[in-house]
Amino acid sequence: MPVPDLFAEGLARGWKTYDGSRLEDDLTLEADVAIVGTGAGGGTTAEILSAAGLKVLLIEEGPLKTSRDFKLQEPEAYASLYQEGIGRMSKDGAITILQGRAVGGTTLVNWTSSFRTPAQTLEHWAREHAVQGHGEAEMAPWFAKMEERLGVAPWALPPNPNNDVLRAGCEKLGLHWKVIPRNVRGCWNLGYCGMGCPTNAKQSMLVTTIPATLERGGELLYLARAERLLLDGEQVSGLECLAMDARCVAPTGRRIRVRARHYVLAGGGINTPALLLRSAAPDPHDRVGKRTFLHPVNFSAAQFDTPINPFYGAPQSIYSDHFQWDDGVAGRMSYKLEVPPLHPALAATLLGRFGEENALRMAELPRTNVMLALLRDGFHPDSPGGSVELRSDGTPVLDYPMTPYAWDGIRRAFHSMAEIQFAAGAKAVLPVHADAGYVRSLAEARALIDSLSLELYRTRLGSAHVMGGCAMGEDPRQAVVDSLGRHHQLENLSIHDGSLFPTSIGANPQLSVYAFSAKLASALAERLKA
Incomplete structure (x- = not known):
């Protein structure tokens, strides 16, 4: 029996999407909430806000690829589904950094490992980084909620x-x-999770929260790079995006202007700080992009x-x-x-x-x-992490000293x-x-x-986990956003992704991003409805 293509079926029912590579003219879009990034943070936030009756626009730099596109071929998958065509590296070229870049973000290509944030990490954040309201007991219901939503359970088959x-x-x-x-749900045990799941068993944002958002009238813009936030005092007044070609290599020359009541950044621990840096967002204590961690x-x-x-x-x-x-x-x-x-x-x-x-x-x-x-990394004074910087063309790079x-x-x-x-x-x-x-x-x-x-260079190093760079906490001298993900200086801007974490977490971070984003998005929905 063939695997259904959820997006083909949804588009036939009227889901609204925009392909940046096909735009013939500039475009203006409006929404209650614009969300930059469609991975664990963006997808989770979109579903919760759309369920609350808000009109959501999801914005993704990469392409839309679905089950019919996943052929389990490394050259095709790595070039089309990963940041910089799987060529993203630390500034010195010594550490390979694997991150997704397609609708669904890294949830599309990760290996499905799902861990709760360790209690020791949560306690450290509260004690050392002025993070409030996210202790083990307070987070437990949010972990349980997202585990149920995404089918998270110990793998039942014998290990390979x-x-x-x-x-x-x-x-x-x-x-x-x-x-x-x-x-996963109904996993075929193929082993090619890093190239996109052809059976829709992996419960990525592509097959869960994004379809739920589009079914409720949300919209999706893909192959569009969020270039800069437009600022007006303590407010974000708009977002400028660059339409990208079909290979997501170069801008086409078309521009997209987005207007929203509220903006949520969910591009991850490298792209979210980079957008703030390109936008010259207020950063009085020089915290944006600092203390970015990798799990080397x-x-x-x-x-x-x-x-x-x-x-x-x-x-x-x-x-x-x-x-x-x-x-x-x-x-x-x-x-x-x-x-x-x-x-x-x-x-x-x-x-x-x-x-x-x-x-x-x-x-x-x-x-x-x-x-x-x-x-x-990040728990000891001799483990300060790295810094996100901008290249001359405005693209981000992570300087990560060992x-x-x-x-x-x-x-x-x-x-x-x-x-x-x-x-x-x-x-x-x-x-x-x-x-x-x-x-x-x-x-x-x-x-x-x-x-x-x-x-460096003699020791083979890599990472698939980028955390920090826009740390949360109640002290603006240490943090970019507060414990609810609200930007300390910009009233209608929130961050819901792994860049929130004040240190690495000591485990594969996707479930941590799901749970924190669910909690923060639920609070945001209440504020926006009020």
Whole structure:
């Protein structure tokens, strides 16, 4: 039975959308609320506001791609569904940053891992960053609401062999591990979540909140880059957008002017600060774009005698928080351990080397596992995060220095991952570093890891989680918005995305963005209706 294309059916019923690449003239649009970004924050906010009877306009820089477009092909998916065609990197080019750029945002291409914000993180925000009203008990009903809305539950099937390495190694060593909750319904267990779900099983914004918004009369503008907010004293009076070509590479020359009662920014931890910077929005304490966090990630590969086939099955289903809080909240940099899927293009880049040596490593892909460590940054004075800046053409870039404090966490994570992989039966382990090769014993791995010069470019680093840059909090000297997401200086501007977080959260952030956005959007709906 063919999978229905929800958007094709909706458009046939009269959903109202605008394709920026097809505009022949400039355009003016009006709404009660204009929302920039269609990912976890924007989609959640749109559904709640439209259900409250407000006319919502969703604005997305990327294209509209739906189930019929998802062919599970890396070259096509990465170029069309990711920021900068999967080429987004830190300013120095040392850290690859994976973010979605299409209707549905990163929820369209993430690996479905859904964690509540750890209680330790919420307590730290209240204590150190003047965040009010978002403690564990206060957030619990909002997490429950969004878990029910999006089908979030621990993955019920056995883990694929790739994830089972983490389970088996932890069990052998007596380390804590658990099953990852995933936001799926009727998942086919294909393993290609990072290229868009062709079966509509992943409960992304594309198949949940955005259709609900359009069904209630909301509108969607895509292939339109939000260029700048128009300011009039303490009010936002309008928003200027640039129409983009069909590949979302260059502006077409057409412009879209948006007028609304209220504006919500939900473009994420790089694009939201960038829009404020381009707009010269009031920033009396120089907080916009500062303390932006990534969860820096390093990797460890392992070869096994038995098939792993890391490209099949639920991409992430097992995790370990054993090391996450091992030195308290503000001690040494700690980390969460997970497993990424390995499709050929991603694997060839990650495993490194060139020519024959790369080919030999790729020949072992069916028997290769890779583990990753998400480093929890922002809780210690030596973990200040990075800063969003504007290039000469106004596009954003994240300057993200790595400190000795962070490198210490990277080295300890290499040790933890190698020990777990050998405990799970690996015949050889490779810390993913330019100077490392496969070693065949834990003793060799320990000696190798201790000898590595941990530095940019030689250590393979990445991240798919961008947080901070527009921190929330009651003290305007520290924060861009208050604890309800309201801009401290602009009366009709709110922020509902991961840029709100004063630190990283220490877990995959999508469920945190859903829950915080649901809470903030519900309060915003009450204010606007009043």
